[in-house]
């Protein structure tokens with residue numbers, strides 16, 4: 001069976017959920033071979049094997065932390081040369097997309113970004129994308145070289161499938177250009193204790209209807225009762241009520257959770273562009289004619305200041 005390279009997204013060796021989703025999707029098109037860069041590969045190998053990685057190619061070097069993405073591209077290219085895979089899969093994070101693009105150029109391949117599904121095809125893997133503000137779903141495949149594909153978080157539920165997960169060291173040499181941009185400082189963001197917006201299984205977002213920064217506490221309370229991330233419409237962000245890092249939409253982040261709850265959001269096309277691939281959409285809006293109701297699975301016509309606290313209390317009793 002053909003091997004499929006899966007780039008491992010991890011924080012200090014702790015493998016992040018999008019990687020488990022990639023391993024699950026990779027098994028549809030071949031045998032997953034994980035590429036783990038940085039410290040912690042031996043510890044990560046257990047979980048990578050549990051989700052089907054037959055092998056873990058590992059490389060640890062200070063260059064991965066000290067410079068921007070280029071050293072990681074060198075390593076992935078070395079893995080590509082070692083394995084001759086049927087496809088290379090990466091998460092659709094900012095870093096994942098940059099590595100993917102650079103790798104595709106180096107190996108002379110076509111690239112597909114932001115896939116929301118992946119299946120085997122007679123002439124290579126077929127990726128589903130959601131385009132034009134999610135008005136259309138397209139299926140495409142790479143016709144030149146080895147497909148390099150980035151997949152949005154939450155596109156597949158991780159499914160375990162025990163495999164060997166044997167760690168092999170990968171020899172990487174870094175080109176002069178790869179160390180051209182040095183990281184001079186890192187400032188970790190203060191943790192809210194909530195999941196990362198683009199990876200969260202549940203997102204609760206507030207819009208202009210929330211009517212003030214101080215009122216976002218009711219959105220946060222519902223999010224916390226569900227273990228969810230908090231999102232915001234651009235109107236709420238532009239008003240200074242919530243940080244831009246939490247904006248969902250065309251000029252914000254694109255999310256695809258299992259459950260998206262929109263409170264006080266009208267459903268403008270630019271907002272939909274960032275959330276329409278969510279599996280289940282719930283809206284709370286006092287205007288029954290709000291366009292958001294055209295795309296919801298469940299809609300509540302009501303005042304969010306009444307509905308959201310009641311919903312939070314109800315969730316807490318479960």
Ligand code: FAD
Pocket residue numbers: 206207208209210232233234235236247248249250251252253263264265266267268269270271274284285286287290302303304305
């Ligand atoms: P509104 O459209 O004002 O809607 C507020 C809603 O709240 C209304 O439906 C109202 O009925 C409801 N409401 C009010 N009070 C209550 C209450 N008490 N209880 C319940 N409901 C209530 N927007 C984004 O979100 N993300 C983007 O990334 C983005 N990018 C853009 C890029 C471009 C180039 C442009 C031109 C626009 C972009 N926008 C984006 C803006 C977008 O067009 C809308 O203006 C924005 O999404 C509106 O935000 P909203 O739904 O919160 O506000």
